[in-house]
Amino acid sequence: xxxxxxxxxxxxxxxxxxxxxxxxxxxxxxxxxxxxxxxxxxxxxxxxxxxxxxxxxxxxxxxxxxxxxxxxxxxxxxxxxxxxxxxxxxxxxxxxxxxxxxxxxxxxxxxxxxxxx
Numbered sequence: 001x002x003x004x005x006x007x008x009x010x011x012x013x014x015x016x017x018x019x020x021x022x023x024x025x026x027x028x029x030x031x032x033x034x035x036x037x038x039x040x041x042x043x044x045x046x047x048x049x050x051x052x053x054x055x056x057x058x059x060x061x062x063x064x065x066x067x068x069x070x071x072x073x074x075x076x077x078x079x080x081x082x083x084x085x086x087x088x089x090x091x092x093x094x095x096x097x098x099x100x101x102x103x104x105x106x107x108x109x110x111x112x113x114x115x116x117x
Contacts (some may be wrong), residue, residue: 075101 075098082088082095093099 026101077097080097094103
């Protein structure tokens with residue numbers, strides 16, 4: 001086999017048919033109809049995909065709403081009951097489970113950045 005014959009075998013037959021058909025005259029009405037039909041199908045598919053995605057997100061949000069509320073209530077629990085005063089006002093940012101958890105995570109992140117970055 002010659003090198004040119006080997007290269008022709010490597011081409012996609014669909015692409016070859018497209019190039020051979022490119023020299024034929026196209027009927028403008030058929031071409032326009034085909035383009036409009038494909039465009040409407042793509043538009044419909046995009047609309048259906050977005051609607052399905054929105055429905056799935058709504059179902060997941062309804063399922064996770066109770067868990068989110070429960071977690072937010074746990075994070076707001078105060079750790080130390082303090083009388084109103086200066087100490088209570090100074091400890092407000094870290095006097096809850098969420099505040100303590102945030103402080104611990106910030107310390108872990110700072111340590112990680114210091115050691116590994």
